[in-house]
Amino acid sequence: MSDENATVPATSPPAGGAHARTGTSRVPVAQRPPVPASAAWQDGDPLGRRQLADLGPFALESGGRLPAVRLAYETWGTLAEDGSNAVLVLHALTGDSHVTGDAAEGHPTPGWWQSMVGPGAPIDTDRWFVVAPNVLGGCQGSTGPASPAPDGRPWGSRFPVLSVRDQVAAEVRLADLLGIRRWALVIGASMGGQRVLEWAASEPERVEAFAAIATTAATCGDQIANFHTQLVAIQQDPAFRGGDYYDAAPGDGPHRGLGLARQIAHQSYRSAYELDERFGRIPQGAEDPLEGGRFAVQSYLEHHGDKLARRFDANSYVTLTRTMLTHDLGRDRGGVDNALSQITARGLVVAVDTDRLFPVAQSERIAAHVPGAGPVRVVHSDFGHDGFLIEEDQVGALVADFLTERVRSRP
Numbered sequence: 231m232s233d234e235n236a237t238v239p240a241t242s243p244p245a246g247g248a249h250a251r252t253g254t255s256r257v258p259v260a261q262r263p264p265v266p267a268s269a270a271w272q273d274g275d276p277l278g279r280r281q282l283a284d285l286g287p288f289a290l291e292s293g294g295r296l297p298a299v300r301l302a303y304e305t306w307g308t309l310a311e312d313g314s315n316a317v318l319v320l321h322a323l324t325g326d327s328h329v330t331g332d333a334a335e336g337h338p339t340p341g342w343w344q345s346m347v348g349p350g351a352p353i354d355t356d357r358w359f360v361v362a363p364n365v366l367g368g369c370q371g372s373t374g375p376a377s378p379a380p381d382g383r384p385w386g387s388r389f390p391v392l393s394v395r396d397q398v399a400a401e402v403r404l405a406d407l408l409g410i411r412r413w414a415l416v417i418g419a420s421m422g423g424q425r426v427l428e429w430a431a432s433e434p435e436r437v438e439a440f441a442a443i444a445t446t447a448a449t450c451g452d453q454i455a456n457f458h459t460q461l462v463a464i465q466q467d468p469a470f471r472g473g474d475y476y477d478a479a480p481g482d483g484p485h486r487g488l489g490l491a492r493q494i495a496h497q498s499y500r501s502a503y504e505l506d507e508r509f510g511r512i513p514q515g516a517e518d519p520l521e522g523g524r525f526a527v528q529s530y531l532e533h534h535g536d537k538l539a540r541r542f543d544a545n546s547y548v549t550l551t552r553t554m555l556t557h558d559l560g561r562d563r564g565g566v567d568n569a570l571s572q573i574t575a576r577g578l579v580v581a582v583d584t585d586r587l588f589p590v591a592q593s594e595r596i597a598a599h600v601p602g603a604g605p606v607r608v609v610h611s612d613f614g615h616d617g618f619l620i621e622e623d624q625v626g627a628l629v630a631d632f633l634t635e636r637v638r639s640r641p
Contacts, residue, residue, distance in 0.1 A: 263480065264479075264480035264481030265480065265481060265483065265485035265536070265539050265540055266480050266483065266540070267475050267476060267477075267478040267479070267480065267482065267483025267484075267485075268369070268376050268475070268476055268483060268543045268544070268545075269369070269539075269540055269541045269542055269543060270369035270370070270374070270376035270542075270543040270546065271302070271336075271369065271370045271371050272376070273378075275336065276335040276336035277336050278328070278334060278335060278336020278337045279304045279327075279328065279331060279336070279337065280302045280303070280304060280327060280336065280364075280370075280371050281302070281303055281304065281305070282300055282301075282302055282371060283300065283301050283302075283303060283403075283404050283407050283408075284298065284299075284300050285298075285299040285300065285301060285400060285403040285404065285407070286298065286299065286403075287299070288396075288399075288400065290390055290391070290392065290393070290396050291393045291395050291396050292390060292391045292392075292393065292396075294390030294391065295390070296373060296390065297380055298373070299366065299373045299400055299403075300371070300372060300373050300377075301363045301364065301366065301371075301372045301373070301400055301401070301403075301404050302326075302327055302363065302364040302368075302370060302371025302372045303327050303361060303362060303363040303364065303404060304327040304328060304329065304331075304361075304362050305359065305360060305361050305362075306329075306330065306347065306348070306355040306359075306360045307355035307356065307357070307358055307359040307360055308359055309359040309408075309409075309410070310359065313409065313410055313411060313412065314412075314414060315357060315358050315359050315414055316358075316359050316361065316410045316412070316413050316414055317353055317358045317359065317360045317361070317413065317414055317415045317416075317417065318360075318361050318362075318363075318401070318405075318413050318415070318416045318417070318429070319343070319347060319353070319360055319361070319362040319417055319418065319422075320362075320363075320365070320401075320416070320417070320418030320422035320423075320425045320426055321342065321362065321364070321365065321418065321421075321422050322418070322419055322420035322421045322422050323420065323421045323495075323547075323550055323551070323554070324538060324542050324547070325342050325422070326342075326364045326368060326370035326371075327362045327363055327364045327370065327371070328340075328341050328342065328362075328370075329341050329342060329343050329344075329346075329347050329360070329362040330343060330344045330346075330347040330348045330351075331344075338541060339541065342619070343619070345622035345626060346622070346625070346626055346629065347360055347362075351626070352625075352626040352627070352629040352630035352633070353415075353417070353629065353633070358414070358415075358633075361404075361405075361408065361410070363400075363401055363404055365397050365421075365425070365550065366392060366396060366397045366400040366401075367389075367392045367397065367546060367549040367550050367553065368546055368550065369542060369543035369545075369546035374389070374543070374545070374546050374549065375389040375473065375543065375545030375546055375548075375549055376476065376543050376545060376546065383476075384474075384476040385545075386473045386474040386475070386476060386545060387472050387473030387474050387545075389473075389545065389549060391549075391552060392549060392552070392553050393553055393556055393557075394424050394425055394428050394553050394554075394556075394557045395428055395432065396553075397425055397428075397553065398425050398428045398429050398432060398433070399432075401425070401429070402433060402436070405436070411436065412435070412436050412437070412438055413429075413436060413437050413438060413439075414438050414439065414633075415438070415439045415440065415441060415632075415633065416429045416430065416437050416439075416440045416441075416575075417440070417441040417443070417629065418441075418442070418443065418445075419443035419444045419445060419580075419618045419619075420443075420444055420445055420587075420588065420615070420618070421445075421550065421553075421554055422443075422445075423442040423443050423444060423445025423446075423588075424445055424446070424554065424557045426440050426441065426442045426445070427440070427442055427445070427447055427559050427570075427573075427596070428559065430573045430575045430577070430600075431559055431563065431569050431570075431572065431573055434572075434573065434574045434575065437575040438575060438576070439575050439576040439577065439578070439632070440573075440575050440576075440577050440578070441577070441578040441579075441580065441629060441632060442577065442578070442579050442580070442593075442596060443579075443580040443618050443625070444580065444581060444582050444585055444587075444588050444593070444615055444617075444618045445588055445592070445593070445596075446557070446588050446592040446593075446596075447558075447559040447560070447566045447569070447570060447592070447595060447596050448557060448558040448559055448560060448566050449554060449555060449556075449557050449558070450592070453554075453555075453587070453588075454555055456494070456495070456498055456587070457551050457552075457554060457555045458555070459494050460491035460494050460495055460547075460551055461491070461548055461551055461552070461555075463487050463488075463490040463491040463494060464484060464487040464488055464490075464491050464544050464547060464548055465487070465548070466487065467484045467486050467487025467488075467490075467544075469482055469483055469484045469485075469486065469487070470484035470487055470544060471484075473545050473548070475544070483544070484544040485536075485539035485540075485544075487544065488535070488538065488539045488542065488544040488547060489532070489535025489536055489538065489539045490535060491535075491547060491551075492534055492535040492538040492539070493531040493532065493534065493535045496531055496534050496535075497531070498586055498587040498614075498615065499587060499614060499615045499616045500613055500614045500615070500616055501584040501586065501611075501612060501613055501614035502586070503584065503612055504584075504612050504613050504614060505527055507612070508527075509525065509526045509527035509530060510527075511525060512525065512526045512527075513525055513526065514526045514528065514529040566595070566599075567595075567599045570595075570596060570599035570600050571599050571600070571601065573600045573601070573602070574601075574602070575600075575602060576602040576603075577596075577597070577600045577602055577603035577604070578603070578604075578607065578628065578629070578632040579593050579596050579597040579600070579603050579604075579606045579607065580593065580606070580607045580608075580609060580618070580625065580628055581593035581594070581606050581607070581608050581609065582608070582609045582611050582614065582615060582617035582618055582621075583608050583609065583610050583611065583617075584611055584612065584613065584614045584617065585614055585615045585617065586614055586615065587614070587615040588615065590606070590608060593606045594606050607628050609621050609624045609625055609628075610624070611624075
């Protein structure tokens with residue numbers, strides 16, 4: 231769920247105000263270019279490290295159909311001859327396939343989990359063959375609302391409703407295309423963790439082990455309410471135009487609604503403790519809140535809203551948020567607990583102690599019912615849900631130990 235590519239380290243100063251961060255420089259608001267109607271990757275844009283897999287027509291759980299599906303993905307390392315070293319990494323809401331690597335042509339931001347994946351990292355690409363797809367419904371090369379429909383125009387408002395199961399079914403086809411019959415590990419956090427659990431439940435013969443981090447087996451009422459307000463923020467932006475805004479000029483797209491949705495979401499990504507300790511009631515610069523000025527925390531949220539609007543697509547945000555809103559591992563499986571109890575893969579379940587988006591209790595439920603999971607492992611952090619990104623040492627050590635146990639346990 232977290233904004234993987236836009237998470238600001240906890241030590242950063244309040245951002246925004248009269249300036250916003252662009253890389254390591256600050257650009258005055260008046261000099262920033264207008265926000266594009268959509269920042270979705272399109273055919274003809276630089277590929278970067280992306281590879282594109284055409285998966286053919288696709289029937290959806292809702293009864294809809296996509297006449298053609300494509301997934302963008304990246305890989306690192308070398309697949310073993312027996313295929314035993316494949317690891318699938320699944321991103322959160324506004325992440326993409328660029329898990330690790332520098333910002334470069336085709337990749338405006340560096341990899342979102344560089345501390346976890348790479349040579350010598352916990353998921354060591356000298357040992358493991360890592361695959362990271364951009365999720366179905368995303369906006370960085372995979373089929374989504376910004377993609378061309380059969381008539382050549384963007385799908386926009388016509389894009390069908392997706393479920394987490396649809397997204398996993400597309401990833402299964404990608405695995406088939408790559409010749410991967412079984413994953414040594416399927417790992418992801420937040421929205422990615424939802425797909426991890428769906429992989430383990432729907433494809434038991436293809437998942438040897440899983441790591442579900444800061445996630446849930448089914449969204450609860452509080453989460454649905456949180457997601458609902460984000461959807462409304464986008465859909466009530468007049469510039470959203472019901473989802474058909476792709477021909478709008480820069481500055482005339484739904485960036486205000488998308489930015490507001492990000493601000494709502496970002497409050498649940500960080501802890502109350504951190505926001506109070508970091509910002510408290512500090513004014514933004516020379517602004518006086520009693521005279522209509524902002525507090526620093528307001529500027530911080532506005533900065534994150536603007537930053538996301540410049541690198542994402544509003545329709546994809548709506549589509550992916552809806553998949554999380556409807557996520558229920560127990561649907562048609564006898565309930566959540568029964569579905570979890572049928573998972574045969576060995577599991578690592580990780581929670582963040584200050585996570586107010588996916589509380590520890592939801593991870594405890596997963597660990598309690600998956601036979602091979604063991605107790606939930608708790609990461610201690612002041613920073614809430616985003617602790618799965620910020621607490622690199624803790625999360626990395628858990629994953630590295632889990633993979634080491636996997637190697638030792640194999641005959």
